[in-house]
Amino acid sequence: MDSIKIISPATVANVSCGYDVLGFCLDHAGDEMIIRKVEKKGIFISKIEGYDLPYDSRENVAGVSALEMYDNIDVDFGFEIEIFKNIKPGSGIGSSAASAVGSVFGMNELLGRPFNKTQLTAFAIKGEAIASKCEHADNLAPAIFGGFTLVKSISPVKVLEIPTPPNLFATMVHPQIEIKTAEARAILPKQISMDKAITQWANVGSLIHALHTNDYQLIKESLVDVVVEPHRSALIPHFDVVKKAVLETGALGCGISGSGPSIYTLSEGPEMAEKVAETIKNIFSKTDIAFDVFVSKINTEGIKILKD
Numbered sequence: 001m002d003s004i005k006i007i008s009p010a011t012v013a014n015v016s017c018g019y020d021v022l023g024f025c026l027d028h029a030g031d032e033m034i035i036r037k038v039e040k041k042g043i044f045i046s047k048i049e050g051y052d053l054p055y056d057s058r059e060n061v062a063g064v065s066a067l068e069m070y071d072n073i074d075v076d077f078g079f080e081i082e083i084f085k086n087i088k089p090g091s092g093i094g095s096s097a098a099s100a101v102g103s104v105f106g107m108n109e110l111l112g113r114p115f116n117k118t119q120l121t122a123f124a125i126k127g128e129a130i131a132s133k134c135e136h137a138d139n140l141a142p143a144i145f146g147g148f149t150l151v152k153s154i155s156p157v158k159v160l161e162i163p164t165p166p167n168l169f170a171t172m173v174h175p176q177i178e179i180k181t182a183e184a185r186a187i188l189p190k191q192i193s194m195d196k197a198i199t200q201w202a203n204v205g206s207l208i209h210a211l212h213t214n215d216y217q218l219i220k221e222s223l224v225d226v227v228v229e230p231h232r233s234a235l236i237p238h239f240d241v242v243k244k245a246v247l248e249t250g251a252l253g254c255g256i257s258g259s260g261p262s263i264y265t266l267s268e269g270p271e272m273a274e275k276v277a278e279t280i281k282n283i284f285s286k287t288d289i290a291f292d293v294f295v296s297k298i299n300t301e302g303i304k305i306l307k308d
């Protein structure tokens with residue numbers, strides 16, 4: 001096999017209480033990429049469609065993660081990458097992670113899978129860091145492993161796969177403003193109080209337990225963020241109104257998707273997820289902000305090969 005086409009999924013990072021460690025994979029949107037072996041040694045980005053991104057491999061997240069893998073293999077050929085970007089950069093649903101993961105996943109397939117998913121995550125961290133100016137894997141891990149993931153550590157990389165309750169659905173809204181991850185990270189406090197830390201780690205622990213036991217009521221009680229959301233919510237127009245309304249509609253929880261501006265909501269059952277989508281549409285359609293709303297299953301498969 002000399003060429004492969006893959007689809008790299010959108011993801012939700014943080015999941016309220018799990019800043020930089022928790023994430024889940026969406027079924028709705030994904031970047032398509034073609035990776036092929038070429039005679040010339042090196043990593044070459046030959047096509048980018050959808051958004052204006054750098055062609056220089058050292059400046060492109062897909063290129064940087066590919067170079068990281070390339071430095072760890074000994075081959076007498078190179079790789080060419082075509083990127084068909086569907087996930088808008090800066091939307092908060094793991095656009096850079098999808099690119100960073102796509103190149104290394106595709107290369108690994110063409111090489112006969114010498115690396116496991118944990119090693120692919122480690123390569124992709126280097127690409128993701130170009131976008132957020134900091135190493136974290138909470139979007140990368142669910143894109144690679146699928147489902148819910150908890151990044152236990154990034155050095156060394158250790159990812160835990162968390163079970164997905166079967167009746168859990170996400171409703172996503174993307175208000176069309178751009179928030180740069182690096183800037184959304186810069187506004188966060190460097191230290192937090194002990195009482196906030198206690199609340200937060202209790203919520204992370206109980207959310208993990210709830211996902212293992214399909215306890216939807218406990219999921220609802222655990223989707224609380226007292227550390228990050230109070231600082232970032234001001235960056236997202238109408239966040240507080242949307243959150244209050246979707247919880248009144250019957251959602252289990254609602255928070256900022258990654259560093260925003262997208263907002264995620266989790267609901268029990270597709271009917272409630274659709275009802276929540278209507279609630280959100282009613283709110284945003286009365287504003288002057290363009291927006292997209294979609295309902296998604298939790299994608300338990302993660303990145304995959306696209307057959308023509």
Ligand code: HSE
Nearest residue numbers: 013020138181258259
């Ligand atoms: N955990 C990251 C953040 C996700 O919230 O900044 C976005 O890259």
